[in-house]
Amino acid sequence: MNQLNALAGGLFILTVFGIVGLRQVIGCLRLFVMQSVLLAVSALILGIETGSIHLFAVAGLTIGTKALLIPWLLYRLLSHEIHARREIRQVLNIPTSLLIAAGLTIFAYFTVRPLLDINSSAFIRVNLPIGMGGIVVGAFAITMRREALPQLLGILTMENGAFMAGISIAPNLPLIAELAAAFDVLIIALVTGLLTRRIHRRVGTTRVGDMASLKEE
Amino acid sequence: MGAKILFNIVQVLVVMLCSPLVKGVLDRFKERVQSKKGPSIFQPYRDIWKLFHKDEVVSDESSWIFRFTPYVVFVAPIFVTLLIPVLTDYPLFFAFMGDMLAGGSILALAGFFATLAAIDTGNPYGPMGASRTRMVGFLAEPVFMIVFFTVSFVAGSTIPYIVQQAWITPLANFFEPAHVLVMLAFLMLIIAENGRIPVDNPSGHFELAMIDESKALEYSGRGAALMKWGGCMKFFVLLCIFLNVLVTPWGLADGASIGGLLLAIPLILLKILVFLVVLVAIESSLAKLRLFRIPEFMGAAFVTSVVAVVVQLIEM
Numbered sequence: 319m320n321q322l323n324a325l326a327g328g329l330f331i332l333t334v335f336g337i338v339g340l341r342q343v344i345g346c347l348r349l350f351v352m353q354s355v356l357l358a359v360s361a362l363i364l365g366i367e368t369g370s371i372h373l374f375a376v377a378g379l380t381i382g383t384k385a386l387l388i389p390w391l392l393y394r395l396l397s398h399e400i401h402a403r404r405e406i407r408q409v410l411n412i413p414t415s416l417l418i419a420a421g422l423t424i425f426a427y428f429t430v431r432p433l434l435d436i437n438s439s440a441f442i443r444v445n446l447p448i449g450m451g452g453i454v455v456g457a458f459a460i461t462m463r464r465e466a467l468p469q470l471l472g473i474l475t476m477e478n479g480a481f482m483a484g485i486s487i488a489p490n491l492p493l494i495a496e497l498a499a500a501f502d503v504l505i506i507a508l509v510t511g512l513l514t515r516r517i518h519r520r521v522g523t524t525r526v527g528d529m530a531s532l533k534e535e
Numbered sequence: 536m537g538a539k540i541l542f543n544i545v546q547v548l549v550v551m552l553c554s555p556l557v558k559g560v561l562d563r564f565k566e567r568v569q570s571k572k573g574p575s576i577f578q579p580y581r582d583i584w585k586l587f588h589k590d591e592v593v594s595d596e597s598s599w600i601f602r603f604t605p606y607v608v609f610v611a612p613i614f615v616t617l618l619i620p621v622l623t624d625y626p627l628f629f630a631f632m633g634d635m636l637a638g639g640s641i642l643a644l645a646g647f648f649a650t651l652a653a654i655d656t657g658n659p660y661g662p663m664g665a666s667r668t669r670m671v672g673f674l675a676e677p678v679f680m681i682v683f684f685t686v687s688f689v690a691g692s693t694i695p696y697i698v699q700q701a702w703i704t705p706l707a708n709f710f711e712p713a714h715v716l717v718m719l720a721f722l723m724l725i726i727a728e729n730g731r732i733p734v735d736n737p738s739g740h741f742e743l744a745m746i747d748e749s750k751a752l753e754y755s756g757r758g759a760a761l762m763k764w765g766g767c768m769k770f771f772v773l774l775c776i777f778l779n780v781l782v783t784p785w786g787l788a789d790g791a792s793i794g795g796l797l798l799a800i801p802l803i804l805l806k807i808l809v810f811l812v813v814l815v816a817i818e819s820s821l822a823k824l825r826l827f828r829i830p831e832f833m834g835a836a837f838v839t840s841v842v843a844v845v846v847q848l849i850e851m
Contacts, residue, residue, distance in 0.1 A: 321710045328712030328846045335838050339831070413834035420841045427845060448846075 320440045323363045327448040330356040330482060331423060334452050337475050338459045339416045343467055344401070347389055350471050354384035357478050361485050364441055370489040372496065379500045380481070384474065388507045395511035396467055398518070407464045407525065415462050419455045426450040445486030452479020464525050466514040470507065477503050538791050539627055546621045547613055549800055554771035555579035555764065557807055564815045565738075579767060583760045591756030597655045604652035605754065605761035611645035612768035619695045619772065620779045622799040624787035626696045634693035635683055638776070642769060646672060649762075653750040660742040664749025667826065671734060671746065674833035675727050678720055681840035685717050686781075688847050695776065699784040716843035718781050723836035725777055727829075729770050732818040734829055771807075778806045 333353035340346050358377040365373030408415060427447045434443055456475035463469050481499075484491065559576035566573025575581075593602060615638040617629040633641075650669060653661035687693045689711070690701035702708050727734045730747030742749055751762040779787060786802035788795035824832055 321707050321712070324846060325710055325712040325715055328716050328842060331842050331846070332716070332839060335835075335842070339835060339838070341831075412831045416831075416834045416838050420838050423842070423845055427848065444846075451845075 319363055319367055320444070323360055323367075323441060324444045326356045326360045326363065327444045327482070330360070330478075331448050331451055331455075334455045334459075334475055334479070335416060335419055337468070337471055338419045338455060338462060339412050341412070343465070346468050346471050347392065350474060351385050351389050353475065353478055354380050357482055358385070360445065360482065364445075364485055364489060367441065368489045372491060372493055373485055373489055375493055376481070376485055376496050379496060383500045383504050384478070387504060388474070391504075391507055392467065392470075392511055395515050396518075409462055409464065415458075419458055422454045422458055423451040426454045439486075442486045446483050449479045449481070449483025449486070452476065452482055455479075466510070466517065470510045470514075473506065473510075474503065538793075541793075542623060542788075542796060543617065543627050543629070545796060546623075546627070547616050549621060549803075550612065550616045550768055550771055550775075551764075553800075553804060554767035555583060556804075557771055557774070557811070558767045560808065561811050561815065562738075564811060565818065568815055568819045579763070583764050586755075586760035586763065587757055589756040591758055593758075594656050594753065596657055597652075597753075600648070601652045601655045601753070602758070604648045605758040605765070607648040608645045608765035609761040609768075610765075611641050612765060612772045614641050615772050616768075616775075619776055620699060620784075620787060621775050622788055622796055622803065624696070624699065624784065624789050626694070630694060630696050635686070635695055635698075635776070635780075636693060638695075638772075639679055639683075642772075643672075645765065645769070649750050653753075656753045658753050660745070660749045660752055663743075664745050664747070664752075667746045668750065671727050671730075671829060671833070674830055675724055675836075678724055678833065678836045678840050681837070681844060682717050682720055682724070685713055685840065685843045685847055688844070689713060695780045699780045702781070703784050713843045713847040714781075716839050716846065718777075720836045720840040720843065721777055721781055723832065723839070725773050726814075726817070727833060727836070728773065731814065733821045733824050733832055736823045739823075774807050774810060775803070778810060779803070782810075 330353060333349045333356065336349040337346055337353075340349060358380040361373045361377040361380065365371070365377065410418070427450070430447050430450050433446065453476050456472050456477075456479055459472035459475060460469050463472060477499075556576065556579070559574070559579045562578070563573040563576050617627070618633050618638050619635075646668070650665040653665035655661075683693055686698050689708075690698040692698065692701075702711075702714055708714065726732070730737050735746035736744070737747065739745060739748070742752070751759065751766075754762050783806055786799065786806065788799040
């Protein structure tokens, strides 16, 4: 069980790298779905092992919102963005950003190291560093990408990372907090999606990196 | 003692004789997927046979390196065969002469000579292909290193026979995240090192776009046959390392009986067949990358292997 959880964790961090390094918008979206499913799998395994019903709820919520609802929402709102703009522009080139992301993951591992010494259950040892890595690399993806949708996926990746770490540290978090977080994320995706759509309609592009100066009318 | 010598010889013979078959099957599969009829699976044998009976033409401008290279390219995979588990799951004579790094360096030596020979003739396409191969090669190098580090972390050794045991005893080790990720990274390496599709198109005949093939353009007759055969054997050997050491270390002969050894031959061929189906699926569903996108592909492989190390570190 621990190995399966670690496997889900390893693939999870791989999808996080994919969010940084993939060129196609639609590929990023698919990776995000995979990432959420892996998070749900990890939550399920933890739920079975610790016997906590909350974790099953987390898994269900993750599948429901992040693997189904949010991708569907983004697909509906930004289908032009997804299909027409196949390649994403980046600030740095992809190998460099992948290397930096790998460095950040190792950094994340070293930052949580002291915490692991305090409480070293097998699950925490896997989930906490990987979740931390997800947060850091997700933040890095936001700075790296110049398009609105991949930046949104960066935020959602950070959220996933936080969940990944959270389910191992606090398996008995009240359900209401998880519900709140899930709807929060949903609203974020909805608002950002609508905003991007508006931007696209007005400016004709969603390269937020190019929108450096304010314009008065 | 005598049996071990025999086993070693059988291993080398299997690699030498079955490797063109693997290439033939792969080509045939690919053509079938593209709904063509495809050549016979024994076509590589006929090609090699034909080339051995043709006259060899060597440029006056070339040096001894050009003539010497086909032999190095041909012999190098045979040496590697002695180091890795092809048919048996216990070490034979030379198993402790070198580890996976040694195998890698022997293959790299062959690659080095092939590069020199490509530059040697002065054919403009040779150096171009050679420098591109080097580019892919040096991008693949760090991935190789990290994969070996991960493997030695887990198994405490880089001798392939010991690594192989470490993955499957107990069986839970097989699902170790480091293992799965190393497998992924190594798969990408095999694709890059053998010039398969996302990196290079092996069936392309357009010299300007060639990476791997253009190095052997100048060879004819026996030289061409040896280069071709050597290439097939290199592919076979890499597949043996990948399948027998990393992915499916089952089905190898474990005793000293001849019957077990002979049974191991169809099993390894079966494993390779399954892998070829996967490879054809990959090759048929992807397009060849532009040359300057190759670093991204190798970057992905590198990150995968780094993640393998990190996850392994976390667990320890």
